[in-house]
Structures are given as C-alpha cells and as structure tokens.
Amino acid sequence: GQSLEQPSEVTAVEGAIVQINCTYQTSGFYGLSWYQQHDGGAPTFLSYNALDGLEETGRFSSFLSRSDSYGYLLLQELQMKDSASYFCAVSGAGSYQLTFGKGTKLSVIP
C-alpha cells in the first residue's frame, strides 16, 4: 500500500517563503507530484520529481530525496493568490495512478 504524510495547515506572510513537507511510504515508487487546489476548484498540476534533487518552476520549487522517502514544495515570494490546498501524490512503478496525501491548507496573510 501507499501512505503520505503532510501538515494539515500552514500560515505564512505575503512575500515570505514557505516549505510544505511530504513523507511517503510506498511498496513501489516512481515519482512525487504536487497539485494545487483553490477552494471550490479542481486540483491543478504544479510539479513532478522522479529523480533526487530540486526542480524549479518560477516561484515554485519541488525537491525529492528517494533515500529518505521525502519531498517538499517550496513557494517563494508568497502572494495572496497562493492561498490554497497543496497535495503531494506518489505514483508507483509501472502504474499511471496517483495516490494523494490529505493536503496542506496554506493561508497567506498580509
């Protein structure tokens, strides 16, 4: 089976940097994805890591350590519109399906 752990809530100040951690346990691992979901909206893809290291996409970066079964999403220069839930998700080897964590609700305050 697969299980993921991430904090349920995080609060950060506009303009600051926030890191959302994700640890996972899985019987087979292919990659770690991150999705963003605004209230009332649909999840949207942010990033994907299959190899160890940091992937950067604009203000967002994602990191993976396969040996530690750990990853994080880093959001820089926080904006009010970044207030949303962020989900990590793992995909297993040979499988196209994703198993999602319970999500981290990020609140950006002025």
Add this chain to the structure above:
Amino acid sequence: DAGVIQSPRHEVTEMGQEVTLRCKPISGHNSLFWYRQTMMRGLELLIYFNNNVPIDDSGMPEDRFSAKMPNASFSTLKIQPSEPRDSAVYFCASRNLAGGPNEQFFGPGTRLTVL
C-alpha cells in the same frame, strides 16, 4: 482546448435514487481517472481506464458504484442506489499516456449531495 468537461456540476438527490455522472476527457488523452473528494477521506482514486479499458477499480467503494467508458471521449460513473454517505465532490481527470511528467488534468468536478 476546452479541458475536461464534467456534468452535472451540482446534483442533489434523495437516498435510493440512481445518480449518473458524466465526463468528457481532453481530446487525444487516452487515460481517464475518477476520483472522490471528501473532508474526511481526502482525494481518493475510484477507478481508472487506459484506452477505454478499466485497469484498476479497487477504489470503487462497493457494488453500488459502476463506471463505463464506451469510447475515447466519454465516461460515466453511476451510483445505484445512492446513500447520504456518497455525498462528495467527484472529479474526472485525464492524461496522455505518452505524455510528460505524470500530469493529470482535472475537470471542475460534480458536487453530489444525497439527502
């Protein structure tokens, strides 16, 4: 591209009634996923199809749930009979199997309320 299309967007029904949710994936995508999202259980995969063939339905909660994909541009998720505990947001997502970094494209969801 119109993105993934789901209908209806909202559905309110009474316990015992049949509910049918519909999904049109992005044109050219050959993998389709049905998810259910609740506060308690989060985002759960119910079933997914590759090239219109069901690959894994182990997430379907019970026999009251069924899903079909008669062609590459249409899928349904049916609940019969519905129960109050089925109340949730149901998302459909699609992707191209030959695509990049495991990105799934989600539809807007159907918010189901069973009274």
